[in-house]
Amino acid sequence: MNILHRLNKILLSLFVYLGTLLLPSCDMFNLSVKDFFENSIDGLGIENITLPEGTQGSDGILCVATDSVQNLSFELRNPQKKAFSVKYEFEGDDVKTLAGDTALTYTQGSDRYSAKITFSQEFLFELDKANYDLKKLSGKIYLTDDSESVIYDTCNVSARANSIPPVALGAMLQADQGVAAGSYILCFYIPVLNGTVHQKDLHKLIINGNAYYFSDGKISGGLAEIYSDEDFTERSSDFYTSTPVTYPLGADTSIYPVFPGVAGKPAEAYAAVYYKSGIALSSSDTTFNITFEDDYGLSNSISASNRIPVIDIPKITDAEGNPLSSGAPLEADIDTRLYTISITHSGKAYYNSEESLDCAPVTISYTVRETNGKPVFDGNISEISGTTNDDIDIDLPPGTYEITAFAAKEGYITSSVAAVSNVTITCPAIFYVSSSGSDEDSGSRTKPVATVTAALSKLSDTLADDSTLTEGKIFITSDLEINQEINLTTYKFADLLPVRNITISGYDGLRTINANSKCRVLQIGWTNGNINLENLIFKGGTTSDNQGGGGLFVSSSDASGKTLEIKNCKFINNTTDYTGTAILIKSDYTINITECEISGNTLNGAAGSAGIDATQMGVGTYITIKDTKITDNTVVSPDTSLTAFGSALNGTAATRLSGGVTISGNSITGVSTGTDSSNYSAVNNSMGLKISGANIIKDNTLIFNDNTNASRNIVLPYTSGSSASQKLNILGDISGSTIYVSIPSSSIINDVTFTSGYGTTNTALPGSVFISDCNYAIGLDSSGNEAAFVLSGGSFTNPFGITMTFALSASAISAGSASELAVTPTIMQNGTDITASVLSEISWNLVLSTGSTDVTSSNTNILTIDAANALPDTYTLYIAATLYGITYDDSVTVICE
Incomplete structure (x- = not known):
């Protein structure tokens, strides 16, 4: 029994002793054993504090880095899982004021066995910078109930907001050629302290045990006052403020300190320093240690040696791996609109031209700048820079560039700078559009934009930037739906010099641009170069500007001598209230329409064409239509503003049908029976129609309100006499054609000639080509060379019936x-x-x-x-x-x- 009692006492004493070791320096240490056991069972207390990571200063206080948030974490003894609050109270009043209500964040573990106090980075930085109360973070943790009326536990914390001093950069030795010839010059970059957290606590620079001092903020780009004493009374003469006359120790080319490029530390944050060592050049190893030490004993060092090798210069190469030279012209990949340059390193460093060693990996710092300030990177910046520990490929869009790179590594002398300038990258002005693209992308084939307007904007900028580009192309790779008219007028291509040619084409087949009856599809204005439209379907266009051209409106007025090619395109289901529903032309372009289809277009309530309306403003320009179908277009309830118009083809422009043209199934409906409609037709020949090749113009109708109808194909203007006012100009063999023609007069007294040049190129009788839409026969006129509406024996032969x-x-x-x-x-x-x-x-x-x-x-x-x-x-x-x-x-x- 005595043995058992003695054993229990020993175990109890051991438990108390171990418990004491596990507890932090908190109020629980002052509890009696009885109170300790009661709190162990019921109490809420702090255990196992984890302080922020840091470095211990010369006074033994933890110095916490201030470049990120810091956490003070602790575990809790909370057997009953009581609710609690955490509060931290700073010792210094200035620190309390600086902290305010936002510096600290309190969080609790969901199981109520842990808690954390987070110090914001902004607060830590300002405290470090301001030097309040010697930067003290010290304070007390309070663990209370939710009302803070009951204090469960407290714990004191000692810490300081103090970052380790910065390190000097790029340290290297040079041989003095000046007054102190034959001695070492120590070259390095010293950090500028103004506005930093070190401005008020960093005053000492130590070089090989020699201490130098500077007052608050006196390290700047001009490298001001460095003293030999800590009272700042004796200025040191050991430092240069400008580059001295030196030569390299071992390399064959001149090397001066190069800022070694550190992420987040621009060159302007450092000042070049040249230190006269007074130490004679020697073949023995000579090392210099450069140390910054702050007022609290924290320090950072770098060294330089006469045996430190120089890192090999990086290589800047083109896409084929050849060295890139200044002024080099390069051409980007047409599919990506990018050119890839490479920056590589040999992994070598040199003591001299013959003695080298491996030093890989090194840190390559590079800068690429578009010299004209164009925002070529991510659409908003003209310069990129970075560091890499490996070779790097950089994709560059078209532009003119300056590229620099150097290599650095701790313990080595930074390399010289590799630099090339005026490197011009060009690319054919070709942009791609896809409904699955993004207008933020480059517009290349692999990264298309989503809208034609975005492609036009990029095209305009590209052509404006590069006067050597003579043409631009936009390829549409998918069907598109638009809510706003595509208008070339916006981009003012006619202002560019030299004149540029533009192509807009469906890619790999026909592509539809569907306006869904919301707007016109396309307007071509303010252009003066050749324009090509290919493989496109203009669908669902409409207008609200008292203009036609629901599918296409050509308005350029300074394009004389230039050509607009419209090839393999369709204009379908467009609707307007103004003539030229499918295509409206008010331009001096020469226009070729080839292998196209114009069908299903509707003109409502106006006199004019539901197909093409062409008014040329230039002398000598004309429109040529070939291998094209103009079918099933409708003019509905035309007004009486015009007494002559064509439902399929209208206007005053000289127009040529050069073979393979079919104009059929077009109609004018809802015509009042009292209207003078004798000059309503499918083709209005006031344009001076020119014809060659085999063409079909038939089965076009005029439908009256009483449901009667008349065949109306080409109505030739005629008032009196033996000739139509406007003849058909026959420019070649038209055999194989079927062309229905008529004149508006109900009675003639002699034959009426309606062609010019027929007999020159045709041998068949006119009746084999032309068919009368009126009460006259077709034959030869009195010259025997031209087609005419003819009388027979004082009367007429009616082919109908x-x-x-x-x-x-x-x-x-x-x-x-x-x-x-x-x-x-x-x-x-x-x-x-x-x-x-x-x-x-x-x-x-x-x-x-x-x-x-x-x-x-x-x-x-x-x-x-x-x-x-x-x-x-x-x-x-x-x-x-x-x-x-x-x-x-x-x-x-x-x-x-």
Whole structure:
């Protein structure tokens, strides 16, 4: 029993002793053993404080860095998980005032077993800088209930807001060539202290044990007052304020201290220092230690030696790895609009030209500046700089650059600066647009912009910056929807010199720009270079500016001698209240429209064209349309402001149809029966239409309110006499064409010529090409060279009401034998057989075919088949008979057996 009692006392004493070791220097140390055990069971107290990281000063107080937030953390003894509050009270009144209500943040662990006090970086910095109460952070932690009426525990903290002094940079030795020739000059960069946390507590510089002093803030860019005594009475003469005459110790080229570029520490934050050591040059190792020591004993050092090697200079190379030279012209990648330069390092350092050693890795510091101040980096800055411990590739957009780089490493002399200037990077002015792009991107193929307006802005800037670029291109890689008109006028391309050509094209196929009836699609204005529009669909355009051109409005007025090419484009479903719904041209451009489709466009309530309206302002300019369909466009309820207009093609510009043009299915609807509509048509020939090649103009209609209609294709202006006021100018062979024409007059007294140049390039009768839309026949005029509306025997022949049927002499022929097939027509007009009277007027074309192969043909109504061509097969005989300009055709089957 005594043994057990004695053992319990020993264990109790050991427990108390161990508990005492674990407790911090807090009020709990003053508790009796009885109170200690009661608090251990029920009490709330502070345990295990974790102080911020720092360095101990000469007075033993912890010095806390002030370049970041600092945390004071502690664990709690809280067996009952009581609610609590934490408060920190500074010792000094000035510090309390500086802290205010925002310097400290208190947080608690969710389990109520821990807490943390956070000192803001701003507060720490200001305290370090102001030097209040010797920068003391010291204070007391209070652990209380929520009302702060009960104090559970307290704990004292001793600390100071004091950062370690900065280190000198770029230390190196040079040989003095001046007054102290034959001795060492120590070169280094000393930090400028004005406005820093070290301004009021850093006063001592120690070089190899020799102490020098400077008063508050007296280290500046001019390197002011350095003293030999701490009372600042004796100015030291050991320091230069300007570069002395020196030469390098071992390298073959002159080397002067180069600021070694530290992130966040610009060169202007340091001053170059040259220290006369008075120590003679020696072949033995000579080392200089440079130390900054603050008033509280914190210090930072760097050394320089006569055996410290010089780091090799970095290399700046082009995309092929060749050294880049100043003034070099470079061309960016067309897909990325970037050119990649490289900055590399050999990983070598040199004592002299023959003795080297490996020093990798080194820190390369670089700066790249666009010398014209263009914000080429991230769209808002013209200069970038940085450091890297490895070789680096830098992608540069078009611009003119200055590039510098040097290498540094602790214990080595910083390299000389590698520098190139006037490095010009160009790129073809090509930009890409995609609905999935971003207007903040470069507009390259791999990083397209999202809108054509953004691409135009970049294009304008690029062309303005580089006068060597003669053209710019915008490629649209996806269908787009727009809410605002694309307007080239905004970018004033006509102001650029020299004149620039511009292309806007769908990329890799047709691309739609859909305005969704919100705006016009595109306006071309303030341009004077050639313009190309290709592979685009102009859709859903409309206008609100009393102008047409819902799809396209061409308004440039200073483009004489230049060409606007519109190729493989579609203008569909555009709507306006002004003429020129699909395309409105008020410009002196020469315009070519090729392989296009203009259909489904609607002009509401106005007289004019739902297709193209062209008014040229320049002498000698014209519009050429080729291989294009202008179909199914509609003018709805036109007003009576114009008595002559064309629903598909209108205006006063000289216009040429050069083959492959179809104008069909266009209509003018809702016309009042009392309106003088005799000059309403699909094509308004006041423009002086010029024609060559095979073109189709037919099946265009005028529809009245009473649902009656009339065929209206080309109405030729005519008042009286033997010639139309505006003729069709025939510029070439137009055989194969079908062109319906008419004049507005209901009665003529003589033939009316309506072509110019027909007989020069055509041998077929006009009736094989032209078909009358009025009560006159088509024939030759009195000259025998031009097409005319003709009278016959004092009266006229009306091609309407005529029907023609055909009979074949045989439906079968013998294989291997020559045969002859005769076609006999029956011609009826308004119920009367007129075959005998008009048979001689018929022009014939008979073709016997098998599959896609023509076997034989005839231009009479008799077809002869040679024995060699009479092979067993089933053939088709194609019959075409033209009378008074109208072609009647049929086909029949012929069997050869």
